[in-house]
Amino acid sequence: MTDTIICAPMRIEARAIRRGLRGSADPPEVLRTGYGTTRAADRAGQLKPDSFGQMVVMGVGAGLTSDLSPGDLVVGTEAGLVTCASAPLLAGELRRAGLPARTGRITTVDHLVRRSERASLAADGALLADMESAPLAAAAAGRPVAVVRAVSDTPDHPVAGIVSGGLAALRSLRAAAPVVERWAGACGSRRVLLAGPRSFCAGVERAIEIVERALESRGAPVYVRKQIVHNTRVVGDLESRGAVFVDELDQVPDGATVVFSAHGVSPMVRAEASRRGLAVIDATCPLVSKVHAEARRFAADGYTVALIGHAGHEEVEGTLGEAPSSTVLVQTAEDVAALRPRDEKRVAYLMQTTLSVDEAAEVSGALRERFPAVRAPGSDDICYATTNRQAAVRAVAEESDLVLVAGSANSSNSVRLVETCERIGTPAHLIDSAADIELGWLTGVSTIGLTAGASAPPAVVEEIISALSGLGPLSVSERTTTTESIRFGLPKEVRH
Numbered sequence: 250m251t252d253t254i255i256c257a258p259m260r261i262e263a264r265a266i267r268r269g270l271r272g273s274a275d276p277p278e279v280l281r282t283g284y285g286t287t288r289a290a291d292r293a294g295q296l297k298p299d300s301f302g303q304m305v306v307m308g309v310g311a312g313l314t315s316d317l318s319p320g321d322l323v324v325g326t327e328a329g330l331v332t333c334a335s336a337p338l339l340a341g342e343l344r345r346a347g348l349p350a351r352t353g354r355i356t357t358v359d360h361l362v363r364r365s366e367r368a369s370l371a372a373d374g375a376l377l378a379d380m381e382s383a384p385l386a387a388a389a390a391g392r393p394v395a396v397v398r399a400v401s402d403t404p405d406h407p408v409a410g411i412v413s414g415g416l417a418a419l420r421s422l423r424a425a426a427p428v429v430e431r432w433a434g435a436c437g438s439r440r441v442l443l444a445g446p447r448s449f450c451a452g453v454e455r456a457i458e459i460v461e462r463a464l465e466s467r468g469a470p471v472y473v474r475k476q477i478v479h480n481t482r483v484v485g486d487l488e489s490r491g492a493v494f495v496d497e498l499d500q501v502p503d504g505a506t507v508v509f510s511a512h513g514v515s516p517m518v519r520a521e522a523s524r525r526g527l528a529v530i531d532a533t534c535p536l537v538s539k540v541h542a543e544a545r546r547f548a549a550d551g552y553t554v555a556l557i558g559h560a561g562h563e564e565v566e567g568t569l570g571e572a573p574s575s576t577v578l579v580q581t582a583e584d585v586a587a588l589r590p591r592d593e594k595r596v597a598y599l600m601q602t603t604l605s606v607d608e609a610a611e612v613s614g615a616l617r618e619r620f621p622a623v624r625a626p627g628s629d630d631i632c633y634a635t636t637n638r639q640a641a642v643r644a645v646a647e648e649s650d651l652v653l654v655a656g657s658a659n660s661s662n663s664v665r666l667v668e669t670c671e672r673i674g675t676p677a678h679l680i681d682s683a684a685d686i687e688l689g690w691l692t693g694v695s696t697i698g699l700t701a702g703a704s705a706p707p708a709v710v711e712e713i714i715s716a717l718s719g720l721g722p723l724s725v726s727e728r729t730t731t732t733e734s735i736r737f738g739l740p741k742e743v744r745h
């Protein structure tokens with residue numbers, strides 16, 4: 250027996266899969282397991298004691314919902330009583346290969362699914378029905394298992410479309426075969442090292458709670474200027490509950506409620522909201538507000554303020570707006586060399602809260618060298634959450650072959666976590682969800698470091714661990730470098 254077996258009930262399905270694997274140097278064995286539940290159960294009984302490493306069940310199936318089309322691929326999250334935990338990883342890889350893949354529950358029935366049955370099976374939560382997957386997947390008996398079914402017919406094209414739909418399904422099976430081989434190549438036992446602390450900080454928790462409370466007390470819609478925090482999952486969730494995210498205040502109707510995001514706004518935005526009569530709830534993180542206050546104070550004392558940060562970031566734009574004629578953005582040591590302050594003896598610097606500690610130290614060092622009398626902020630501007638997450642990820646990166654950072658691409662502190670790992674030579678990737686993990690990253694990797702940016706929900710970390718556990722035995726341990734207990738109070742508008 251080879252390490253990977255692919256079970257295909259019908260000859261025509263097995264042929265399509267073998268064709269898809271033609272380019273492979275060492276293709277997995279494709280077994281024709283027989284059509285229907287009885288044959289599948291018999292074959293599963295024979296396979297169960299075999300010494301294969303992982304199993305894939307592939308074939309065509311009946312789509313149960315109208316949003317499916319012939320040729321779509323359904324990657325089973327469950328097949329009968331078997332959970333296929335790595336389904337999000339495989340579906341993501343299929344989508345990156347350009348194939349229309351979704352995850353969902355696959356149900357196995359002992360007859361061709363009838364038109365009238367589809368709605369009730371779908372109402373039970375199934376996305377696709379077939380006649381073999383459940384007994385075959387059970388033969389994996391705890392080993393990694395994946396189920397990939399291509400839709401041949403749908404509620405809108407039940408039998409009339411079965412020939413053309415069947416051809417589309419076989420084409421998809423063929424195209425999916427090399428991707429399935431990659432999934433098999435990624436299987437193996439691993440360990441995950443969790444960085445602690447990780448995920449939500451106090452400022453993000455507060456900002457999300459503000460929007461939730463505003464929705465609860467004022468009802469939808471509640472407008473939010475910019476993303477409340479930089480995370481697609483958080484934004485999508487609040488959107489589904491009635492939050493409306495806008496880029497600028499001119500998209501907010503007169504008199505409506507608007508929440509300012511955790512990244513803060515410039516005084517011009519506040520003035521505009523007040524002129525428009527908008528009901529403002531400010532979710533600016535108190536640690537960002539602290540930097541704004543420092544900018545105002547230094548500017549009032551006649552200082553030129555060098556703001557160390559990244560151009561275009563919302564927090565930087567807000568801070569720059571506090572004292573625009575006195576504040577200059579410096580991103581690098583070269584920017585420091587080019588700085589022309591009004592008075593070299595009256596220079597101060599501030600920082601964006603989510604910078605890399607190491608990178609910011611380089612720029613502040615250049616400032617101290619060029620302006621020995623430079624004034625630093627009263628206390629660190631890079632916030633506790635950023636500093637703690639960078640220290641924690643550094644600790645796990647030192648022991649890992651690869652680090653996964655849960656977070657969105659526009660999340661500054663999450664991007665900095667990736668850079669922190671790379672700086673010490675450990676490859677790292679930013680992912681919004683488990684589906685973003687490329688299976689090729691896992692080749693030869695036995696220890697995976699895992700963390701999440703301050704705006705990424707803890708649930709994403711749990712989903713990633715669950716998906717990785719579907720590739721083989723997974724041990725999970727945590728490296729805690731510090732513990733956090735900071736909480737921020739809510740603004741009066743939602744303190745009920």
Ligand code: SF4
Binds near residue numbers: 511537603634635
């Ligand atoms: S990362 Fe820091 S500054 Fe940003 S919201 Fe969290 S605690 Fe506040």
